[in-house]
Structure formats: C-alpha cells, structure tokens
Amino acid sequence: MLCEKCKKRTATVFYNENINGKTRSYSLCGECAAKLREKGELQDITSMVGSFADPFSKLHDDFFGGFFGIPAHTGIAKAKKCPVCGTSFAEIAESGKIGCPECYETFADELANSIHSIHGTTSHTGNVPARHRAKQQRGEKLKKLKQELKDALEKEAYEHAAELRDEIRKLESENEKEEN
Amino acid sequence: MAWYNTVGKSTDTVVSSRVRLARNISGYPFASKLDAAGANEIIEKVGTTLESAGFRKIAFNDISPVMATSYVERHYVSPEFATKETPHALLLQETGGLAVMVCEEDHLRIQSILPGLALGEAYKNASRVEKRLDEDFDFAYSERLGYLTHCPTNLGTGMRASVMMFLPALSMGGYMDSLAAQLSKIGLTVRGLFGEGSGAAGSMYQISNQITLGITEEETLKKLEDAISQISESERRARNSISGENLERLTDRILRAEGTLKYAWRMSSQEFMKLFSDVRFGIALGIVKDISYEQLGTLLVEVMPATLTLNAENTPKTESARDRLRAQKIQNTLSAPAQP
Numbered sequence: 347m348l349c350e351k352c353k354k355r356t357a358t359v360f361y362n363e364n365i366n367g368k369t370r371s372y373s374l375c376g377e378c379a380a381k382l383r384e385k386g387e388l389q390d391i392t393s394m395v396g397s398f399a400d401p402f403s404k405l406h407d408d409f410f411g412g413f414f415g416i417p418a419h420t421g422i423a424k425a426k427k428c429p430v431c432g433t434s435f436a437e438i439a440e441s442g443k444i445g446c447p448e449c450y451e452t453f454a455d456e457l458a459n460s461i462h463s464i465h466g467t468t469s470h471t472g473n474v475p476a477r478h479r480a481k482q483q484r485g486e487k488l489k490k491l492k493q494e495l496k497d498a499l500e501k502e503a504y505e506h507a508a509e510l511r512d513e514i515r516k517l518e519s520e521n522e523k524e525e526n
Numbered sequence: 527m528a529w530y531n532t533v534g535k536s537t538d539t540v541v542s543s544r545v546r547l548a549r550n551i552s553g554y555p556f557a558s559k560l561d562a563a564g565a566n567e568i569i570e571k572v573g574t575t576l577e578s579a580g581f582r583k584i585a586f587n588d589i590s591p592v593m594a595t596s597y598v599e600r601h602y603v604s605p606e607f608a609t610k611e612t613p614h615a616l617l618l619q620e621t622g623g624l625a626v627m628v629c630e631e632d633h634l635r636i637q638s639i640l641p642g643l644a645l646g647e648a649y650k651n652a653s654r655v656e657k658r659l660d661e662d663f664d665f666a667y668s669e670r671l672g673y674l675t676h677c678p679t680n681l682g683t684g685m686r687a688s689v690m691m692f693l694p695a696l697s698m699g700g701y702m703d704s705l706a707a708q709l710s711k712i713g714l715t716v717r718g719l720f721g722e723g724s725g726a727a728g729s730m731y732q733i734s735n736q737i738t739l740g741i742t743e744e745e746t747l748k749k750l751e752d753a754i755s756q757i758s759e760s761e762r763r764a765r766n767s768i769s770g771e772n773l774e775r776l777t778d779r780i781l782r783a784e785g786t787l788k789y790a791w792r793m794s795s796q797e798f799m800k801l802f803s804d805v806r807f808g809i810a811l812g813i814v815k816d817i818s819y820e821q822l823g824t825l826l827v828e829v830m831p832a833t834l835t836l837n838a839e840n841t842p843k844t845e846s847a848r849d850r851l852r853a854q855k856i857q858n859t860l861s862a863p864a865q866p
Contacts, residue, residue: 428553443556444676444678445559446678461739470668470670475664476657476660476661
C-alpha cells in the first residue's frame with residue numbers, strides 16, 4: 347500500500363482524524379508523516395505501525411494486535427457484542443480473529459480502518475458465489491420491472507401492469523425462498 | 527504421481543505452485559467459536575459432497591500424530607491443522623494435487639498443489655472444487671468485503687497463490703533480503719519452506735500474494751506470475767555469472783554433496799536438506815548427471831522424519847536408527863536408474 351501523500355513510498359503510518367464527529371483515516375510513509383508532524387498538521391496519531399515493510403515478520407498477527415490494541419479514539423464501545431455469536435470487539439482486538447460472518451456487519455465501523463490498512467481498500471472486486479450472483483440479477487431485474495410498472499400505471503395500461511405485478515411477486519417470492 | 531515426484535515447467539527455479547481458496551459456510555460461526563457439534567456437521571456435509579466427487583476423507587482426529595505429520599511433510603495440510611484438537615478432516619484427491627482442509631482456520635481451505643510453475647492450472651483445479659461446493663453450500667459472503675474469513679487478512683477473494691522457488695544462487699549471493707523488501711512493495715511475501723515462521727531450508731522460498739481484497743483472482747495470479755518469471759531470470763543470470771575459482775569451488779562442493787548423499791551410512795534430515803540444495807543446484811548446472819529432479823523430489827518428502835518412519839518396515843526407535851534408515855532410503859532411491 348502506497349503513501350497517499352507522495353504515492354511513491356510504502357505507507358507505514360496510519361492514523362485517524364476526528365473533526366466534529368467526522369472520521370477520516372490516512373495512510374502515510376514515515377517521511378511524509380514526519381513532514382506533516384513538523385508543520386503541525388498531524389496531531390491525532392492513534393497508531394504507528396512500523397512492521398509493514400518487513401516481509402519476514404509475522405506481519406498480520408503483530409499488526410493486528412498493535413492496531414487494535416490502541417486506545418479507541420472515536421469512543422468505540424469495547425463492550426459491544428455481536429448479536430449472533432456474542433463476540434465482543436475487545437476479543438477481536440486481542441486475537442485479530444473475527445467471531446462469525448455477522449461480526450463484519452456488527453463491527454463494520456470499528457474494522458474499516460484495519461481492513462483498509464491491510465488491503466489498501468475496503469471493497470471486493472473478485473469472484474461472486476453463484477447464489478449471490480442470481481440474487482444480484484434478480485435485484486436488477488426487480489428494479490427494472492418496478493420502473494416499468496410505474497410507467498404502465500401512469501399510462502393507465504392496467505392489463506400490462508397486472509402482468510408486471512405478477513412477475514414482480516414471483517421474483518420477490520424467489521428472493522424470500524432463498525433467504526429462508 | 528504427486529507434486530513432489532513429477533517435473534513441471536521451469537523446474538530449474540520452481541519446485542511447486544499452489545493456490546488455496548478460503549471459504550466459510552453461512553449459518554455457522556468461524557472456527558474459534560464453532561463447537562464440536564457444528565464442526566462435525568460441516569465435516570459430514572462437506573465429506574458427502576466431496577466423496578461423491580472422488581475425494582478420500584481422512585478424519586484427522588482418528589489418525590496417529592506420525593501419520594498427521596506426514597501429511598504436513600507432503601504439504602497437504604498446515605502444521606497447525608495437524609495438531610488441532612477440535613474436529614477436523616482432510617479431503618484428498620492426489621491427482622490434481624487437491625486437498626481440502628475442513629475446519630482449519632476457515633471452514634474450508636480448498637487447495638491445489640502442482641509441480642513446477644503451474645499457477646493457472648492450480649487455480650483452475652481449486653476453482654473447480656470450489657464451484658462444486660458452491661452448488662451445495664451457501665458461502666459467507668458480503669457484496670462489500672467479498673468472501674468472509676476468520677482472519678480479515680484473507681477477506682475478498684480468500685485466495686492465496688504461492689510458488690515454491692529454488693533460489694540457491696540468489697541466496698548464496700545474499701540477495702534474498704533485498705528481494706523480499708522489493709516484493710513487499712508490490713504486495714508479495716517471501717516465506718521459508720513450510721510457511722510462516724519457518725526458515726528457508728534448502729534454498730527454497732515460498733513467494734505469495736499478501737493482499738486479497740480489491741484485486742481479482744486473475745490480477746493476483748498475473749502479478750505473481752510476472753514476479754516469478756523475473757525472479758527466475760535473476761536467478762539464472764546469477765547462476766551464469768559464477769565462474770573461475772568460484773565455479774571450481776562450487777563444483778567441488780556439489781560433487782562432494784552428491785558423494786555424501788550416495789554413500790553416507792547415516793544422515794540427519796538437516797544434513798539432507800543442505801545436500802539436497804547442493805545436488806539440485808548441481809542438476810540445474812549440469813554438474814550432477816545421474817540424479818534426476820524426480821528422484822530428488824521424491825526424497826524431499828520420503829526422507830522427512832514422519833514419512834520415513836511411517837513407511838519403515840521396522841519403526842526406528844532411536845535418532846541414529848532413523849538416520850541410518852534415511853541413508854538407506856536415499857541410496858535405494860538413487861541407485862534406481864535416473865529417468866531421462
């Protein structure tokens with residue numbers, strides 16, 4: 347992951363800035379961070395990670411421990427628990443391991459920075475499971491049909507609207523069936 | 527035929543290629559929160575699907591530690607998996623180098639390991655198994671984060687592609703540290719023979735992708751392949767640049783290693799790894815002529831402590847008996863005529 351300031355060197359310093367309740371995270375290399383610190387533009391350093399460039403270190407484990415182990419800056423409630431598996435954020439912070447798939451939703455905000463620091467991004471671009479692909483396609487089709495239904499009603503084409511409504515119900519019941 | 531006793535592409539610099547996909551099944555917590563009943567249920571269900579696809583199921587809780595370790599030596603399971611106490615199983619199909627660890631760090635670790643440089647094929651093999659499982663199981667997945675994994679380091683594609691490289695010349699020249707630093711800048715990692723934390727035995731290094739989120743499977747493979755071909759070229763250049771007195775000295779060392787490997791009465795596994803590296807280097811340089819990559823590769827697994835013990839007619843009871851057995855095994859393997 348590259349430094350967002352010079353876009354040349356590897357980022358080794360990660361910090362969060364909290365202005366009026368709005369959080370932004372930065373990833374910088376040591377040099378750019380030092381420059382900003384001199385200028386007094388970098389104050390709220392919540393974490394400094396130096397092991398990123400060392401490929402032989404047990405990078406992620408150490409990194410996680412260090413990253414999560416820092417005092418929370420945005421008032422993260424360490425007592426918050428996942429409603430499905432009961433894992434608390436403190437547990438995740440200590441082990442670096444997530445409790446269950448639902449934890450990723452429950453602790454989405456708390457995890458965002460670390461995920462960004464590991465991967466340099468927080469959004470997936472690779473393969474999609476077959477079921478999900480089908481659901482995505484159904485979702486897109488539903489959106490299109492609902493628009494068509496609206497148009498049909500406006501034009502008072504009630505027969506066509508009835509057909510569209512049936513088609514929408516069918517897709518929605520497929521979605522429900524899949525979810526159950 | 528397995529990855530270790532067959533020759534693949536770029537054998538002079540690449541020992542094997544591996545692709546593994548991490549998947550978890552919706553409706554169950556991840557491994558550290560999964561109880562024995564849940565784990566057994568997953569093992570049962572996944573076993574049913576994969577046994578019908580020609581896989582063999584090995585219930586790891588029921589096998590001896592020496593047998594479990596022998597699967598580590600064949601690189602089908604991780605050292606952590608071999609010693610786990612909670613329910614876990616391996617589903618294996620040796621043709622295609624396919625091994626699925628069930629209830630490791632993730633519910634499923636689908637991997638394909640092949641000889642030589644064969645990342646594309648390894649990905650295809652692992653993918654085929656993944657697709658078969660995708661038909662029967664609902665994988666934990668989010669549109670934003672991709673496949674959800676126990677450790678966030680595997681989020682996204684859940685794919686780790688790695689190539690085991692044989693780099694004696696770069697290693698001798700002291701280039702490995704700077705190579706590792708360069709690779710880390712482009713999101714690749716270098717590790718020793720048996721993965722995380724293990725030393726680089728026998729000049730063998732595992733090079734793999736570090737990032738799994740925000741990059742597609744194809745992009746990851748391409749990036750790794752490009753790096754591997756560049757490293758292979760550097761290694762070959764470094765080999766060609768050895769000349770004069772250095773070459774004389776190296777030739778002497780290699781031929782002594784060959785002699786020791788062929789005639790020693792006893793041999794420890796550490797000594798074997800060192801000799802392995804020198805002799806493999808000798809084959810690549812054309813100095814060692816009557817030992818093949820296949821013979822040496824077979825030994826790389828078969829003289830390791832657990833596999834050696836497992837295949838012995840009489841279990842060696844002491845360290846020295848085992849070292850004697852290892853020397854015998856090496857002699858028997860090498861005295862068979864080398865395949866051209």
